[in-house]
Structure formats: structure tokens, C-alpha cells
Amino acid sequence: MRKQGVIGKESRLRLLEAATQEFALNGFYQAKISSIVARAGVTQPAFYLYFESKEAAFAELIDGFRNGLIQVVRDSHIEAGKNRDDLKEAVVESLGQIYRYLGENPALTRIGLYQSAESVRIKAEIAGLMEQNLIAEQQAGYYRHDLDTVFFAEALLAIVERLTLIKLLPGHETPSKLARITQDLFFYGILDTKHRE
Amino acid sequence: MRKQGVIGKESRLRLLEAATQEFALNGFYQAKISSIVARAGVTQPAFYLYFESKEAAFAELIDGFRNGLIQVVRDSHIEAGKNRDDLKEAVVESLGQIYRYLGENPALTRIGLYQSAESVRIKAEIAGLMEQNLIAEQQAGYYRHDLDTVFFAEALLAIVERLTLIKLLPGHETPSKLARITQDLFFYGILDTKHRE
Amino acid sequence: MRKQGVIGKESRLRLLEAATQEFALNGFYQAKISSIVARAGVTQPAFYLYFESKEAAFAELIDGFRNGLIQVVRDSHIEAGKNRDDLKEAVVESLGQIYRYLGENPALTRIGLYQSAESVRIKAEIAGLMEQNLIAEQQAGYYRHDLDTVFFAEALLAIVERLTLIKLLPGHETPSKLARITQDLFFYGILDTKHRE
Amino acid sequence: MRKQGVIGKESRLRLLEAATQEFALNGFYQAKISSIVARAGVTQPAFYLYFESKEAAFAELIDGFRNGLIQVVRDSHIEAGKNRDDLKEAVVESLGQIYRYLGENPALTRIGLYQSAESVRIKAEIAGLMEQNLIAEQQAGYYRHDLDTVFFAEALLAIVERLTLIKLLPGHETPSKLARITQDLFFYGILDTKHRE
């Protein structure tokens, strides 16, 4: 794996893209190098020109996804000092960016959120980051003070994860719509207001 | 696979239990027949005395789990005519039974909810059942009428799924506690009441 | 690698014998499992029924050879109290047993003395054992006191090793003849007696 | 492989040196072209600019070593007409030159004496040359007339070979010391003189 020119870079990219598809479709263990290289239009040894092993290629994909997602989640923090309507819009915007990131990388999302042992760790990490945001936002007075932020964060992640899987990735809903729905559910709860009184 | 006497039944059960553990631990593809029979204390051909194939054994486990879960979710329907406090308790009780079922079958739950291609179908089915309950309960006047029951059901399932994975199965929380937390989040939402006004 | 009946034991032996031939002929790295199993008349996976890996099979052969040789060399120690003629016969007998062991296991000898990284270690070990014998024999007054036993042992091993390779294994000489030649060379040196004076 | 200028010559030399090290360390089959070119700081195809194949490069090294060694052994012939002390010194000097040649080319020696199928042929050749010398020396009256020169030559080579491997190449002994030890062993044999009578 020495210096690469432009052709090598291209081959590497083709392999990476092929690997993404194959891993997303079949998961790590069922994914076959032979399928990957077939998709990429090269022979098997070419794969090892650019990646140390099946594991290494997978790790590279996972890492890219993880880093991107971490960035997006970090950036989704909402600052203090907003009024109620602005808060709502900000939350929708933040969730929208997360859904957008996932929607724009459907295969990677499949790998990173659903197809690997690492996905468990990644989701734990993301839940942690989300909780940090939520804590700050709670202190900003946006959320109930009796709210357990750990569970809140896990619940938020859970919903994002599931709606992504069944609505976003198949293309049934847009990121914005999902963001609005998620925000609505969390903001107002489910109780009928008349019944509530 | 002819009719079996009592000894055969025992071996079959031991194999089934061993398979449950192995599948839960490693997933379908990584599970090895050799590990299963080692756990069960029999030889490899014995496995094929009781099961047609790896797939068949897996399907049998999945089916048992699925049927049990469907039953529990069906039974978790809440009748009309309750006042607010009774509703709350009824919801907690219903969720509690679901969490209890999952918590009592940890290995099967791992297989049925997280370890297989079937889990996607199972969860879709469960979400559907949950939605039916929710629709009836919404019509009973318990929930907001503008609530989209599809998303509500998916969100509910998502949270149950995730809290089960990270809190229930590792033994960090009891089913009752999780039921209460889930109910609280959904009933009241997250907004600070002072901020709310 | 579970319990084996008589058929299994036979297959194992056939594989072991085939492996011996193949390793002797080609050395560890050039030896192919496919050749071994072909010789043994089984399929490739059968090899792994009886051996953990190529390495493990090789190690088993090496170990057997090494242990046998160590035994023979240990037993070749000559007790004190012999007169000159008896000593000579005893030495010839001892060397004869070593040559005989090597000659009776030609393939193993090839592996253990010439075909592996282990052969270096084995020979070092054998040289050490030989030296222990020589030290005792030197103290019994059989050999010159100014003789460096380390070098003597190494030289003895060297000659045995080489004569085995070029005379014994190809069948050009018998163990007894080689034993006598080796003894003669060492006992009397090379100098012409007339010239010696 | 056309004619080369000065730059090409340099690369070729670097490759040859790198190949020597690699072959000495790992033997022919385990040596990798990729390692050789890495050591030499060139790319893989460059190797084939200067050598037809792995085999060809190896053969070139072997040939160099073989020719050098043949020369040294030829030159180590001792003329007739020496008295006993001069003979001793001449033998020590001759052996010293052989050990010196081997010690000065440690990597090549590893390849030529221990690491190849060719080493068998080379040693046979060397033994032959040594025997020719010994025959002449025997006829000069230096050695016993009942001495079998074939075995004597093989034994001599065996000892040189082994002491080189375990004492010279690791740097534990100098060529001169080894020459003296070798000569001593052969000249006087091992018997205790008192016991001898």
C-alpha cells in the first residue's frame, strides 16, 4: 500500500463504494470479498492492494460514518436564550440535520447503525453526546427539570434510529418531515388535552 | 424426524436451549452447529435428528418468540372508560407486561429483536399490533386526535426496543421501572411547563 | 477432534505418514496439505479432523522424532571401567544405535535434522546431551583431558549429521559401518604414525 | 535486461545485497520479492529489470558464493615436504582461510551452506575438492594410509560446516581459533594417551 496516483485513488474509491454496498446489504460476515471486487470491477488481489483485510476495510467505513455522525450530533446542540417558537424550530432543524446525514449516507447508515457489532458502541456514543446536549438544554430551561436525561437521550436515539430504518432509508419520508414528527412527539407528549385537565 | 420418545424429547430440548444461547450470542450466521451441539453435549448428526437444518432450528426459535410477543402485545390493549389516573396505571401495567416478557426471555429477545433478518419483520408486525391498540385508545379519547398513530406506534416500539437492549437485558433496570419511564415520557412530553406557557 | 474409533486412528496414521513423506520431501513451507491428503487418500477437511493445523501436524512429527532421538542419545552413554578394546566396541555400539535410529526413520530424520527451523534447536539439544556423555566419559579417563568437550560434541554431531545425510539415508552405508568409521576417525586422529613420531 | 549505466548498476547492487540478506534470513521460499525491494528501496518491477526471476537472483548469489569457496578450498592444498610442525601450521592456515571466507560472507554462507537445495550440491562439490587435497596430502605421507579419504573429507566438511554455523556466524569464535580446534581434533584424535597404551 504505497504511494498512489490518481488511478489508484479511483480504484480505491470504487472498492470502498462497492464494499459499502456489500456490507450494507449483507453485513460484515456475509459480505464476500469476491462480491466487492466484482462490483468494483477488479480482481481479488486488487482489494489487498488498498486494504489490509476485510476487517480493515470495514473499520474504515465504520470510522468514517461514526466521525461524521459524531460531528453532526455535536453540531446539533441548541444554545440558550431562545423563546418557545424559536426553540421548536431549532430542534426541528437539529433533528433535520441528523436525519439528513443518515439519509444522505443510506448504505453507511445501514452498516453503522444496524449491521455491525460496532453499531452498539456507536449508538452508545451517540446517545452520550445527545445526553450532553440535552443536559445543557435542560439547564437552559427548555425541558422539565424532573426529566431523566439518560432515558431521554436513549429514547430520542431510539426513535431516530427506528424512523430512519423504516421511513427514511426506504424513502417514505423526508428528513424534515421526520424531524418535525420527532419534535412534536417529544414536545407535547400524547395525552389528549381535554382528557388531560 | 420421526416421533420421539422421552429421551429424544430431552435431547431436543437441550439442543433448542443450546441453540438459543448460541444464536443470541453470535447471531445466525456466526452461530456454529458445532458450538450448539457442544453446549448440548451431543454430536453433530444428533442435531439433524431433530432439526432439518440450521435455518429450521432458528425459525423455530424465532417463531416461538414471535408468537409469545404477539400475544403479550395483543393483551396489552387498554379498554375505554378509564379516568386519567387509571389510564396511567393501565398503560404502565401494559408496558410492564411487554418488558417482563422480554426480560424473562433474554436470549430469545436478543435473537428475535436484534439478531436476525426476521427481527425486521417481527418488529414491523409488533408495530402494527401496537398501532391497532393505539387507534382504539385514541378513539376512546385517551390521546390527542392529531397524533399520527403510525409514528406513535413506531416510536413506542423504538423506545421499548432500545431500553430493553441497554437497560433491561443487562439487568440495569426492572421491567416496572422501564414501563413507568416510558409512560412518563410519552404522556407528558419534555417541555418545561413554565417555559410552555 | 473428539473420541476416535479404530477407523479414525487408521486415517490419522495414514495422514501422519503422508505428512512425514511430504514434509521430508518439501520442507514445511513447500509441503502442501493437498499433497498430504492426496497421499493419504482423504479429502482436505479430513486433515483438520485430526490435526489443528499444518503447524500442529508438523510439530507432532518433530516432537516424536526429537523425543526418540533424545532417548537414544541418552542411552548411548558409556559407563566407566572399560578397557581400551571394550571402550572401542562400546563406542561403536553407541554410535551404531544413533545411526540405526536415524536410518530407521529416514523421513523423520530429514525433517528433524535438515528440514526445519526446529532442527537447529534439536541439534543444539542433542549436542548438549552428547557433551554430557562425553564429560562423564572423559572423567572416566577415556579421553584426553585437554579435550574441549563442547567442540568435541559439536564435531561428533556434525559428522553423524553429515554421514547420515550423504551415506545413510541414500542407503550407501549401513549404520554399523558408519559407526565404525566415526569411531575410528575420532579415536586415532589422522596423522600418519610414522610421521607422528 | 539491456546494458546498464552507472545508476542501474547501483540499483542492481542494492538489490543484490538486499536479496542476500533476505535469502539468508528466510531461505529461498520464504524470502519475498516485496521484502527485497523494500530493503533496496525500489519498486517491485525494478527487480525484474535486473533479474529474470527470483530463482535467477538466487542462483546468481549462490554462484558467487560457490565460486569463491571453491577457490579458497583449492588454494588450501598443502604441498609435500613439510615437517610435522610446519604441517600443523599449514593446516591451521588452510582451515583458517576457509573459516575466514565464510566468516567474511556470513549472509552468503547462510544461503550457500544452509538455506537451499543447492547447498547440498555445493557441499558435495566442496567435499570432493577437499578429498582431492587430502589424497595428495596423504600421498605426501602426512596422514595414515588406511584413512578413507572420502569419509575424512566429509567429516572435515561436516565439522567446518557446523562450527561455522554455531560458533563463527554468531561471532562466538574467530576463524583462527576454529581452525586450530579443528586441526587439533583431527590430528590427535580423542583418546587419552595413558589409556591408549
Add this chain to the structure above:
DNA sequence: AATGAATGAGAGTTCATTCAT
């Protein structure tokens, strides 16, 4: 009811070598 023995099919990986530039 169970087992010892065996296998077909296929996986990931390695390496000497070559071609176009």
C-alpha cells in the same frame, strides 16, 4: 437414539510476475 467419519463448497489471503506509461 445416537455416533464416528467424512466431505463439497467456498472463504480470505499471499505472492511472483507483468504491462502500460
Add this chain to the structure above:
DNA sequence: GATGAATGAACTCTCATTCAT
């Protein structure tokens, strides 16, 4: 004079499954 890129051919090892007993 040298290189980036690629490959054919091989090899070790794994696993679900079956057959004869």
C-alpha cells in the same frame, strides 16, 4: 531507468451437512 497498477494461481482453513453403523 523506473513505477503505479493489476493479476493468475495457489494455499490454508471452515462449516453445514450426510452416510453407514
